[in-house]
Amino acid sequence: MENQWFTISVYSENSVGLLNRISGIFLKRHINIESLNVSKSEIEEVSKFTIVVYTTQDWVRKIVQQIEKQIEVIKAFYHTDDETIYQESALFKIASNLLFDERQIQNIIKESHAQIVTVARDFFVLAKTGRRFEIDEMYEKLEPFGILQFVRSGRITVSKAKMPITELLEEFHLNN
Amino acid sequence: METLKAEKKEKKTKKQLRISGAEAVIHCLLEEGVDLIFGYPGGAIMPVYDELYKFQDKLTHILTRHEQGATHSAQGYARISGRVGVAIATSGPGATNLVTGLADAQIDSTPMVCITGQVPRHLLGSDAFQETDIVGISTPVTKWNYQVTKAEEIPTVLAKAFYIAKSGRPGPVLIDITKNAQFDELDFSYEKCTGVRSYVPEPSPDVKEIEKAAELINNAKKPYIVWGQGVILGEAEKELQDLIEKTGIPAAWTIMGESAIDSDHPLNVGMVGMHGNYGPNVLTNECDLLLAIGMRFDDRVTGNLDTYAKQAKIVHFEIDPAEINKNVKVDVAVLGNAKETLKLLLPKVNKNSHDQWKAEFDKKYEEEFSTVIKNDLHPTKPGLTMGEVIEQINLASEQKAAIVTDVGQHQMVACRYAKFKQSKSNITSGGLGTMGFALPAAIGAKMGAPDREVVAVIGDGGYQMTIQELGVIFQHKLPVKIVVLNNDFLGMVRQWQQLFFEKRYASTELVNPDFVKIAEGYHIQSKRVSKREELQGAVEEMIRSKEPYFLEVVVEKEDNVFPMIPSGASVSDIRLK
C-alpha cells in the first residue's frame, strides 16, 4: 500500500490530557504528525483536532480506530485530500532589499496571490493561504532568493460529507 | 414550630454531608460496593488513610509490601470475582510503582481503579517533594485517567472511574487526587455513572453480520472456534458451550480464555499459541472457517501473520471495534458483547456434528501425547517435571482449584496441563508477561473468592520479584497455596538460549536462597520435595491444609517446554521437539 496524505478529524470533549493520549497513539507506531490543529468546533463544548499524516490507508484506519477508542473522543474520521475542503497558511519573512533588487519576487507575489503583511526596513512578510502544494510551490520559488523565516500553520478542514456529531450526542442524551 | 424543627433537621443532615474530599473517597468506594482495597500509604495520600482508619469496619485495607503487589492483588481479585479491583498509593514513587500493574491490567483488560495521592495543587509543576506526573506517565497504560484538584470533583470522577473500568472492554483507570482536594470539604452526594457521552462501551450487534456468520457456519466443512478472555469477561461461557454443542465445532482457547469451558469437554481441543497444543495450532491452517470469539489475534497466538489461517474464512466476534482487522483481516466482524452476540447467533445455526474433522484433532493429540505429553506427565527419568506437579495438583484438588501462574516455563506448563471445571479459574499475566504477578495476584484471588482453593504456581525467578508479599499471607493467615517450581534457572530464557543462542546461558542461572527457610521466617508451613515418591503426598498435604502452605518442588534443571512455535514461524511449523 502506498503512502498518501490523510486528514484525521477528531471530535472530542475539551479535556486536558487528551492531546497527550492522542499523540501517544502516533508515537507508538512511529507515525509522524505532519500538522496539528486544535480548535473549538461547531458544537458547544466540543473540540476538534485536525491532524495531517502521510501514511498508508491501512495505518490511518488503525490509528483512527485507536483514537476513537479513547474515552473522551466522540468520533474520529479520516479523509483523503479529495474528500475535504482544506486550507493551510504560511508566513514567509524575506529581506527587504530583495523586493527591489529581484524583480522576479514581485512576480511570484502576484502569481501566488500572496499578501504582503508588513514591510519594514530590513524585511517584509508574505502571507499565503491555500492548499498544501500551493504553499510548497511558493516556497520552492522563493527559496533560491533566501527565506529568513518560514512557518506553516496546521491544516484546517471541513469534510464534504456530513459529520453526524450532533446526532450522536443527541442519541446519547435520549438514551440516558 | 414544626417547620422550624424540620428545617433544623434538614440543616443537620445537610451538615453531615459536608465532608472532606478524603472522606468522600471512602464514601464513593462504599457506594460502589467496594469492601476491600489494596495499598500502601505515604505523605500525599495520608488524609485518605486517616479516613480508612475511621471506616475500617466497612472497608478493609490490605497493606501490601510493595505498590506493585497492590496492583497485582487488585487484578487477582478482579479476575476471579469479575468485580473491580482497587489499589491505592501515595504520590511519586508510590504512584510509579503502580505502572507495571496498570500496564498488565490494560493489556489483559482487567477492571481496576487505582487511586494516587498527589502534591497540593499549588505545588503542581514545581518539582515538589514526591511530585511525579503520574497522569502523564500512566496515559498509555490506562483506559482512562484523571487528576482531581478540587474536592467537589471527587464523587463524579470516581463514579466515572468505576463505570469506565468495568464497562465494555474493561481496563484500568487511575485517579490522581491532589492533597488539597483530600483536605478540602464538599457537599457530598453520590450518583452512579451510567454513561459517558463520548464513550460507547458496547457496540450494539448488527443482525446482518450475525446472519452472515451463521451462514458461514452452516456451510462450513471444517469449522474451528478459538475463544479468548472476551468470553469470560462477557460471562458468555454458557452461550459458547451451547454454540459448540449445537454445531459440533471443535473449540480451542488462548491462555486468557482458559477455563471458560470445562477442560474435559469433548469438543474442547486445547490451547493455541506458542506453547499450545499441536492440533489446535496446526489445524488453524487447515480449517475452512475460523470463528474467533473474544480474542485479539495476539502474536503469541498467531505466529507469522502471513501464513495464519490464509485458507479460511474468518469471523471475529469482538466487543472492541479497534481490534477488527488490526492484526488479521476478517471476512465478517460481529461487534458486541459476546454473550449477546452468541445468544443471537445460536438460533440461526444448524444442529450439526463434525466427527471426522474432530478426529483430526484427536489424531494430532495422539502424536503430541506420545512425543511430549507422556514424558511431561508420566516421566521415566529420575528428575521431576513441571508437568507432573501440575497433574498432582489437578488430582489433589479434583480440578476445582483456581491456578494463578507467574511467567515462564511453569506458566506454559500450568496452562497446558491444569484442568478446570469452573470459569475464571486460570489467572495469569497473558499479554504483558509480568514476572512477579502470581504471588500478589493469588492473594487478591483468595480474597476475592475465599471459598475457592487458590494455588499459585511460580518459578524460582519470578517468585523473588514479589516475594515480599509473603508478609500479607502471613499477617492475614491467608490460606493461599504456593508452589515454586525450582529449576535454579530463569527457565524460559534459558530455553531460548539453548535453542536459539547455542546454549550461551547469559545470566540465567540463579543462585537461590533457602526458600523453605524464608517461608518459615513468615511462619508459613513449608516443605521441599525433590523425589517422585514424595510429590503426591506433599501436594495432597498442601491441598488439605487449611492454612497457607509453601511447597518447593525441585524440578529438572534443563527441561524445555514443547510444542513450540519459534517466534516468527507459522502455526503449522510448530515443533514437537
Ligand SMILES: Cc1ncc(C[n+]2csc(CCOP(=O)(O)OP(=O)(O)O)c2C)c(N)n1
Ligand atoms: C518482569 C519481567 N522481567 C523479565 C521477563 C523475561 N522473562 C520471561 S520468562 C523469564 C524467566 C522466568 O524464570 P522463572 O521465574 O524461574 O520461571 P521458569 O521459566 O523457570 O519456569 C524471564 C526472565 C519477564 N517476563 N518479566
